[in-house]
Amino acid sequence: MLKKPLILSLFLLFWSTCTIAQNLHLIDSLSRQLHSAEGKTRFELLNDVAWEYRFSYPDSTVFYARQSYELGQRLKLPSGLAEPLNFIGVALNYKGDRIGAFDNYGKALKVAMDQNDSIQTAYSNNNLGRLFFEQGLLARSYDYFIRALSIFEDLNDSSGLAYTYQSLANLYKSQHDYPKAESNYLKANKIRLALGNTRDIMSGYSQTARFYQDNNQHDKALRYLHLADSAGRVINDEINLAEVHISLSESFLNRGELNEAESICAEALKVIAAKRNMRMLPQAYISMGQIKLEQRDLIAAKKFFNLGLDIAKSTNDIASKMEAHYYLWKISEKEKNKLSVLTNLNAYLLLKDSIKDLDLARQVERLQFEIEIERKERENELLKVDQVKTEAIIKQQRMSNIILGIIIVAVSLLGFVQWRSSKKRREINEKLAQQNQFIQNQREEIVDQNEKLSRRNQQLSDLNHEKDTLMSIVAHDLKSPLNRIKGITDLMEMEGHLNKDQQDFVRMTKDATQAGLDLIKDLLDVHMLEESVILNLSIFDISAFLLEKTNNILPAAEAKSIHLHIAKIESVEVQMDADYLSRIVDNLLTNAVKFSKRQTSVSVSAGKSNGELWISISDQGQGFSEKDKLQLFQKFKKLSARPTDGESSNGLGLAIVKTLVDRLKGSIALESEQGKGSTFTIRFPLHNN
Structure with a gap:
């Protein structure tokens, strides 16, 4: 029941853990060289320092990359100016500023294309693709990935190709196109193995293993986990090795090899506990609890689940808390402890609802991101149109100036005609003044009407917002109690010992509850369909x-x-x-x-x-x-x-x-x-x- 969410959360945790590691010795060396560096050498060193800071200190990445970009502008470098802009976008993305990242990636793409800088054009496309992929806009991300891949292939850039193959693999995996996902994971691994960067090789093997675990291909998963383990031992990366061992224990558990699973999980748990890695510790305890539960050692299993629950509570790890309550609920059923069953079941259902609320909030955030991106793109198009209009006005003004010069010459030659027509001109001027006054009055009336329309639009916007808020409140406040009622009736059926009348009452309660949930779902579908117009x-x-x-x-x-x-x-x-x-x-x-x-x-x-x-x-x-x-x-x-x-x-x-x-x-x-x-x-x- 909980296996897929668990795998997904472990994958994200593994990825974040792998990327946190920084080469502090390299940063110190680069910082010392900066003191005396000048010109293009200083530009390149600033880029290198900015890149090394991107994971743990993204603000430092922004600081050094902006210095690099400003220096490159002063030096009027013919290429490479897009690189610090890409680094700023990466840092802002890690900080959660998606719009800022989009602006900098877009600027980097424009600068790279203006400078005919193919390598940075490719990286800009890939970065934009990753940004849209993370926000769930898969069609747009695919277009950028394909552009990046084409450029990297033309340049024969192995590192860029591995990077893009990895991005495409994640995209195909999210679309359940597993053959293409597998092909791209293997291509990325082959390139990284040839490049010889052990940390990248370990990361690639681990992600490939996680892909096979998600598809229940545990033999292949074990093979790549063993390869990742070998790479981790070469660089003596204890914490990432521990996480690989947790994944290995899961594969052994799924294959029913409980002794191997227990041995390797215990080894990993020992390292994680010694390092006090609070993000990994809850899942390590829960994995050991699952092994003990399969061994039917309920006392030991309950102990590890409770340890994982305590740590998850202290770090507010909702997924781990939900998983721990789920298994404690199942153990309570085996022990026939009704109070514990109800306590853990209710906690599990509440946390499950919380995760649904978080998913809804993420969907709203993604929709807001897409709306903001579309707004910015429309603004850019309007700016281009305004620029064309301005250029046309300038040309027209120049032509008007020429014509005006001709008129002035003609008026100078025909001055005596002006004397004859002066009276007539005065009459015309009076009429023009009257017309100008009339136009001014009309303009004031238009401004007044625009203000009234603006206030009315604001009122309509407020009413629409109140409707959306009411819909969200009703959905949440109705679904949660109905789901709890359904969960309790399921539990009553599982308990058994109900006479026929009680069974009928339970069935009637479940039918009424399901009818209410179906009505809420249809209401939300109608509301969503009225708002959303995006086709996939x-x-x-x-x-x-x-x-x-x-x-x-x-x-x-x-x-x-x-x-x-x-x-x-x-x-x-x-x-x-x-x-x-x-x-x-x-x-x-x-x-x-x-x-x-x-x-x-x-x-x-x-x-x-x-x-x-x-x-x-x-x-x-x-x-x-x-x-x-x-x-x-x-x-x-x-x-x-x-x-x-x-x-x-x-x-x-x-x-x-x-x-x-x-x-x-x-x-x-x-x-x-x-x-x-x-x-x-x-x-x-x-x-x-």
Whole structure:
């Protein structure tokens, strides 16, 4: 249950631990050389010092890199000016200033391209790709990684290639494209092995091992962990070796080799405890507790879980606290200690909700980041447009000056004409004055109207913010108690010893709780879909997609003795948002089963015609009246048909379907008569995809 989050947290912890190490002797040596260095040599030394400080002291990196950039500008260096800007971006990213990092990476890319500096152009692209990847903007990050890879390949830069292959591997892993992820991890390892940097080799082996662990390929994971262990022993890196040993113990545990797992975990725990590494210590204790639990030594297991929990509380390590409470809950069940079961279960559920809240906050932060980036890009485009307009105005002014000079000469030659027309000019000037006054009055009126519009816009913004805040509060305040009620009913079922009436009450409670959770989910989906317009496009085969969707709903159909089958599906490769299409098909299939009587059938068909993909879902249910069709896709409109087996219906499903179909530039049509079943057909243009 907790294995995947645990692996992810250990991976992030391992990466951060590996990158903290700094070469203090090198920093001292570089600092001494700075005292007497001048010119380009000083520029290069400032860059070297800035780079060495990037992990533990990013402020120092910013300080030295800015000195380097200013010195390079004074020296008017023909290349290399983008390097300190890239270093500033790296430091700001480690500090959490994503927008500042984006600005400096973008500036570095522009400077590098202006100087025809290919190597810094490649690193700038890769840095931008990593920044967007960390913020979840995978499509944009992929474009930058591919540009960087192409340049590094042209330059035959091995270090840059390893760096980019590692970035691409992480990207493919996040997209569950494991063959490509594996290929890129292995390419990066091969290059690093040839370069001979032992610390980079150890890091690469460790990340490759973690990749195989996440995919349950424990034999391969063990091989790379042993390689990482060998590299760590060469450089005598005790703390990173200890973390590799924790990973080794996990692999042995997953293979059922408990003695080996216990021995190597104990060795690692001894080093971590001696070093008082508070970030690694909770997980080390929990890993040993898992081993003891598998050995059925409940007393020792409880001891290690409690030790891990105590350290996690002192460091506010939410993931480790949640994991410790989970295993203590399971041990309490084995000991039949009901009070301890309730205590640890409640603590686990509360922490689980907290992690969900943190994930939501991170999603909001990523959305804000993307909005800010788009705003800056629009500002840059506007600045370019303004620059073009300014240049056009300057040219026009020059032409006006020339014309004005000609006019002055002409007026000088024809002065006597002015004397004749002076009276007429005075009349014209009076009219112009009146017109200017009228224009001034109109301008003041426009300013007043703009101020009123601005105040109204602010009021609307405040109301929208209050709505969003209320939605978040309602979701949090309703979901948490409903999840706890569901958890308690699950626990009551697990305890057993319930008579028939009590079982019915528990089932009714679970059904009501699940209906409430489903309603909250639909409300949040509707709210999210009204706000979000970002599509995550991917290429997939529609036949495999619909087969998976049909298999997922099959248990619900079989429970009602409904024959769910695929009538006809053509193999069509499409590019669209798979998540949106999945929601559309899930809602239509669920409704077809929910509103159909027992012993009927539901069929699915798909194909392409006239440049369009079409998907059809038919049932033999209650159908729709003419009145139903008028309000078919409206929110909270419950139609004449009712679920046939007591299922819940909140009137949001078809509204969500219509919104998602519109987002994908498609159309939806209904063929139905009341009492004679229904057929929903959705169509999407293939050429737009």
